[in-house]
Amino acid sequence: MLKIYKTNSSEKKIKKIKKIAIDSWMDLTSPTNDEIDKVVAKTAVDKDLITKMLDVEEPPRIERSGNAILVVVDTPYLDEDHQYTTIPLGIIITDNNYIITVSPKKTTILNSFKQDKIKDFHTAKKTRFLIQILLHTAASYLKVLKQVNKDIEEKEEELKKQTKNKDLVDMLEIEKTLVYFMTSLKANDIVLGKLSKGNILPLYENDGELLDDAIIEYKQAMEMTSIYKDILSSIKNTYSTIVSNNLNIAMKFLAAATIVLSIPTMISSFLGMNVKLGKIASADNAFLIIIGISLATSLIVALLLKKKDML
Numbered sequence: 001m002l003k004i005y006k007t008n009s010s011e012k013k014i015k016k017i018k019k020i021a022i023d024s025w026m027d028l029t030s031p032t033n034d035e036i037d038k039v040v041a042k043t044a045v046d047k048d049l050i051t052k053m054l055d056v057e058e059p060p061r062i063e064r065s066g067n068a069i070l071v072v073v074d075t076p077y078l079d080e081d082h083q084y085t086t087i088p089l090g091i092i093i094t095d096n097n098y099i100i101t102v103s104p105k106k107t108t109i110l111n112s113f114k115q116d117k118i119k120d121f122h123t124a125k126k127t128r129f130l131i132q133i134l135l136h137t138a139a140s141y142l143k144v145l146k147q148v149n150k151d152i153e154e155k156e157e158e159l160k161k162q163t164k165n166k167d168l169v170d171m172l173e174i175e176k177t178l179v180y181f182m183t184s185l186k187a188n189d190i191v192l193g194k195l196s197k198g199n200i201l202p203l204y205e206n207d208g209e210l211l212d213d214a215i216i217e218y219k220q221a222m223e224m225t226s227i228y229k230d231i232l233s234s235i236k237n238t239y240s241t242i243v244s245n246n247l248n249i250a251m252k253f254l255a256a257a258t259i260v261l262s263i264p265t266m267i268s269s270f271l272g273m274n275v276k277l278g279k280i281a282s283a284d285n286a287f288l289i290i291i292g293i294s295l296a297t298s299l300i301v302a303l304l305l306k307k308k309d310m311l
Contacts, residue, residue: 002035003027005114007122014116014123020098023124027110028102030054043068043098053090053102060088060187062194067095069201071130073191074184075109075137076144084144084177086184089137091130093201099126101133109137127201131210134192138217141185145224148174152232159239171236178229185222192218256310260302264294 006024007014020026020042028035028050040047046065052058053072063070071093074086089109092100101110110133112118118132151174158167192215194200196208203211267290283289 001029002031002038003029003114005123007124014114014121022097024098025123025129026098026100027114028100029106030104031102039100043094043096043100045092045094045098045100049090049092050100050102053088054104056087056104058088058090058104060184060191062191062200068092071191071195073134073137073188075103075107076140076181077105077107083173084148084180086180089133091133093126093130097124097126099123099129109133109140112136125204127204127207128210130201131195131207131214134188134195135210135214135217137188138214138221141181141221142217142224145181145221145228148177149228152228152235156235159235168236168239171232175229175232175236178225178232182222182225182229185218185225189215189218189222252310256305259305260298263298263301267294267297
């Protein structure tokens with residue numbers, strides 16, 4: 001899908017236009033070959049810069065080819081299974097005053113720009129636009145991380161009530177999300193560090209301050225991701241220990257119960273042998289005497305086991 005936008009200098013509002021124009025922004029989302037060829041023909045950008053961005057595994061980096069610079073960053077993405085992961089977003093700035101964004105899947109990162117919700121946004125200020133995208137991406141990570149923290153707290157409350165395999169699997173999915181985020185945030189931070197040197201793209205008035213804000217946001221997102229990952233790991237280890245301890249308690253109880261229940265069987269087995277039982281055999285209440293001896297012996301053994309905290 002190809003959509004073209006341009007901000008009006010007089011009204012200072014972004015509008016969707018039909019034709020590619022100087023200082024316009026072309027947004028490509030999982031584009032067709034015809035759409036890519038249309039953009040390439042108008043901007044003279046290297047086609048390979050666009051096509052390689054259709055790979056969801058494309059790593060964050062900065063690359064120059066021909067008349068354009070490609071900046072790739074990873075952005076948060078909610079997949080079909082409602083699990084958070086990351087996908088690459090490519091921002092191409094050309095020497096002939098065009099800016100192109102390319103994403104292999106539909107993402108919400110750029111919606112605020114399209115809806116004119118970003119302060120001081122202008123498609124003609126391409127370096128500023130790039131930094132604003134980076135800053136907005138960092139803010140998106142922070143927003144998603146707050147939701148991830150809520151999910152961790154909800155799963156923790158559910159595990160306190162009853163340990164289910166589904167809850168543990170959900171914890172694993174959250175941990176995978178945090179691993180993806182940490183890897184992507186570190187790579188994005190390296191990209192920002194290279195941009196901050198000012199030798200890749202010129203930094204204009206206030207751009208440096210905006211870039212510093214973006215770097216701070218990424219540092220904060222990395223710190224939050226690390227904290228949540230440690231918390232999640234601690235919760236998993238704790239519940240793993242609890243499950244193991246509960247199993248040990250159950251096995252200890254079953255072993256003690258088996259000992260207690262085996263005593264009547266042993267006594268009846270001995271007395272049931274073909275041996276002389278003396279006065280017990282001739283007594284009218286011999287059965288009750290044997291039952292009493294069995295119960296008394298079982299009770300004594302049970303009390304001893306209880307004293308040793310085995311029952």
